[in-house]
Amino acid sequence: MEQLERVVQFIATGLVDQPEEVQVDSRRHGANVNLHLRVAPDELGRVIGRQGRIAKAMRTAVGIAAARQGVRANLEIES
């Protein structure tokens, strides 16, 4: 599921000041793909946003990409 990782990577690195701290990995369980996004602790806000608005938009983007591949994506964000 490298492609879904790339979606998260593209968005996250575009939002933070320390793109080198962005780490994305994923695990597939059947038709579900669990993605983990890790950013520098002080930049968590940049990928989550007020009331999780950015995280929600990122999940929408990943969800669309996943649906196109016939899988479901679940994105977790941690510092």
Next chain:
Amino acid sequence: MERRNSVEIQAISVDEAVRLALEQLGRTRDEVEIEVLAEPSNSAGGYDEEALVRVTVRGFASQPTGRPSGGRGFAPRPRPAASAPPAHLSGLPVEPDEPEEADEATALAMTITRDLLATMGFTVRVIRQRATLEPDPEEPPTIMLDVLGDDLGMLIGRRGEHLAQLQYLVNLLVNRRLGQWTRVSLDVEGYKRRREESLIGLAERVAKQVARSGRAIQLEPMPPNERRIVHLILRDDPNVTTESSGEGDLRRVAIAPRAAGRGA
């Protein structure tokens, strides 16, 4: 529905861009003026520069770029004399004379949109879209983009929800890169444009009905961008006022008679 009179299209070659533009406009080559705004080239930045052309139906002035000649990037070729008069003919507002950032911002917004959608598995063309509404003078100018391609329904989503989320992401990504506030409006296959046009018709019809009957009418619940269009359209209507009420997905606009004596 009014046909568009001018489009800007980006494609791998000038010929391809012109072909797509003619398809969009529904015109033949001898009915239009063609301006090559950028030749395709390989740039050091990693992404190849695509060709950018502006195709304008003869008799309709193309949009002035408001930029001195000799600028870098999308410097326009000298325009034929026929396109000298301002764009009033097309009924579309002329873009204010913005400095060069406007064009850089547009190019960046196009690239980011294309790259984001590419990572998501969508091969698309991104073109500039002209505004149908007078821009709100209180708001900064908006970069209007339309995304074209096959099978893009997923990018729109129910009531345009996916599109709204993607637009939000593109705005964040563009503004992070630019370091200045710029608004990007994203459309997919003219979806918002068509909604806008039907909303304009709806708002005007309902406003007339409200003015005639003196009774307020509530419209169906709509997403924020659509409610905003209704407010904008009727902002200067002497007979009615608009107000939103309700929460979340149920928020809707009511069109009510304006109190007597407060006409515009």
